[in-house]
Amino acid sequence: MTTDSRPPLPPFTLETAVQKVRLAEDGWNSRDPEKVSLAYTPDTQWRNRVEFVSNREEAKAFLTRKWRKELDYRLIKELWAFADNRIAVRYAYEWHDDSGNWFRSYGNENWEFAANGLMHRRFACINDLPIGEAERKFRWPLGRRPDDHPGLSELGL
Numbered sequence: 001m002t003t004d005s006r007p008p009l010p011p012f013t014l015e016t017a018v019q020k021v022r023l024a025e026d027g028w029n030s031r032d033p034e035k036v037s038l039a040y041t042p043d044t045q046w047r048n049r050v051e052f053v054s055n056r057e058e059a060k061a062f063l064t065r066k067w068r069k070e071l072d073y074r075l076i077k078e079l080w081a082f083a084d085n086r087i088a089v090r091y092a093y094e095w096h097d098d099s100g101n102w103f104r105s106y107g108n109e110n111w112e113f114a115a116n117g118l119m120h121r122r123f124a125c126i127n128d129l130p131i132g133e134a135e136r137k138f139r140w141p142l143g144r145r146p147d148d149h150p151g152l153s154e155l156g157l
Contacts, residue, residue, distance in 0.1 A: 005037055005140035006117035010085035017082035021089055024119075026144050027076040046122045049129045074147060076140035078152045079156060080108070081096050084088075089110045089148035092157050094131070094138045106157070 008016035018037050027036045037060035046053035046062070060117045067073060075093035081087070088110050096102045107126035137155050140146050 002111070004116060010113050010115065011118040012082045012087060014082070019077050020087060020113075020117075021077050021079045024114065025091075026076050028075050028077075029073075029142075029144055031067045031073055031142070033034055033060045034069065036060075036063055039118045039119055040122070041118045044118075044120055046124070048124045049126055052121075069097065071098065072096055072142065074140065074142070074145070076138065076149075076152050076155075076157075085113045085115070087113070091154065092138075092152055094136055096133075100133075102131045102133050104131050104135075104157075105129070106135075120145070 001107065008019050010022065027039055030036065035057050036093040040056050040059050042056045044053065044056055044059055046059060048062065051062060053062050070093075073093060073095045073125050075091060077089045080088040087110075089111070090107070091109065092103075092104055092106050094102065094104050105126050105128045107124055109125075110121075110123045111119050112121040137157070138149075140149055
């Protein structure tokens with residue numbers, strides 16, 4: 001897979017920003033660190049909670065650790081705002097730890113893209129809410145969220 005270009009490219013329109021958000025959601029729902037890392041520039045800069053990432057290899061290592069800890073991970077992202085080469089999203093994801101404790105993690109991200117459509121900067125703020133298994137709302141089979149599954153607004157999240 002080439003990493004030279006990752007459409008849609010900035011500057012974003014409403015349509016292309018929504019598309020970019022869904023593509024990012026689909027990628028993260030794959031839980032494939034190698035595949036996901038290719039959506040970022042080689043010198044990508046991240047802040048994720050208290051962890052800082054400063055290149056694609058560190059991003060891949062971060063994602064590998066993340067999905068070893070956050071089991072049965074399912075994510076929904078929603079466009080919040082966009083302008084030129086930047087997109088803001090809100091999101092929620094559900095996961096459980098190795099003891100079977102379920103969580104819904106809520107967050108906001110600010111993204112900045114290079115001209116080739118690869119994400120150069122990612123700033124994430126996240127809060128974890130312990131939930132019971134019966135409180136889960138994201139119950140599709142692991143992988144891409146089905147097109148007919150409600151989004152965050154439709155779920156009241």
